[in-house]
Amino acid sequence: MSAGLLGRKVGMTQVYSPSGEVIPVTVIQAGPCHVLQLKTVERDGYEAVQLGYLDKPRRLASRCDRGQVATLDSKRQKRLSSAGAPLPPKADCEPKRFVREFRGSTEGLEVGQELGVDLFAEIKAVDVIGTSKGRGTAGAMKRHNFKGQRASHGVKKCHRHLGGTGCSAYPSRVLKGKKMPGRYGAARSTVRNLKVVGVDTDNQVMLVRGAIPGPNGGLVMIRQTNKVGTHVPG
């Protein structure tokens, strides 16, 4: 199966390699995750595993949240069962706060199974998907890495300005997609091929080399890297 887990960014720190080099690491609390549903080609058109992470208090969970993890009494269900249709299996756990799907083979998985961080024990590199920190309205320099303008030589009060935005009498308009100031961050972001430095099954914690998107406490998806043909970063 293709390995995937949901987790939470704890923070960054550093550890020493046996030879004494400092490795910058991000600590991720990954799992335990419940398998909520298995999507199949016959029924859904694609194969995927749906995981849930962190319990949602029942008072906050809607009926569909609860129905996702347990069998509820409903007219539709009664109608289906009286017609002899098999009911889909449910995980029979608490409602989940963070639910995501991982595409790929679901071999060896079953609904209700609990996955832990030991899934990554044998894996060398992972991809981490999270929501980047929101920066609000940001200028062109921060948002698109523009250079801005000079500090002197007659530049007046527009040192961080983006400069010109277009051409002249033709086309007499700004081209679509022109990079400009605006909302920046708080968007889905993927960092690929991060080396797994360590896995601690007691605390359900894993260490990856380098930074991952989002603030400390942010929820992330972790999967075995889909990058092929590249070396594992040292």
Added chain:
Amino acid sequence: MSQELMNAVEKASMKAEIPFFEIGDTVDVHTRILEGEKERIQIFTGVVIARSGSGTREMFTVRRIVQGEGVERKFPIHSPRVAKIEVVRSAVVRRAKLYYLRDRVGKGTRLKERRVDQSKKTTE
């Protein structure tokens, strides 16, 4: 909760015991040096003029005079390359950072020795 996890991770990369030394102490720092395949120990002797950072990031600065030129090296306390830290001599100091030693030469760099009761020495 998250702080506990961070502490657990940091603790795993920290040394279980580090020798007790203070600002102003003259120390021998034994560093592991890899030369090709061979590993040998090099000793750097000098005065501890600063300690900074906390947890696995804690560092200390050692200053010595080599051929009339001041040399400072900053070591990570928990690095596996720092094999051993030995206190040779202790001194009376009234500051946490002895950066004033950088501006002094010759006799001015001397620190007054402080006799330490060996029995009171403990490891951190």
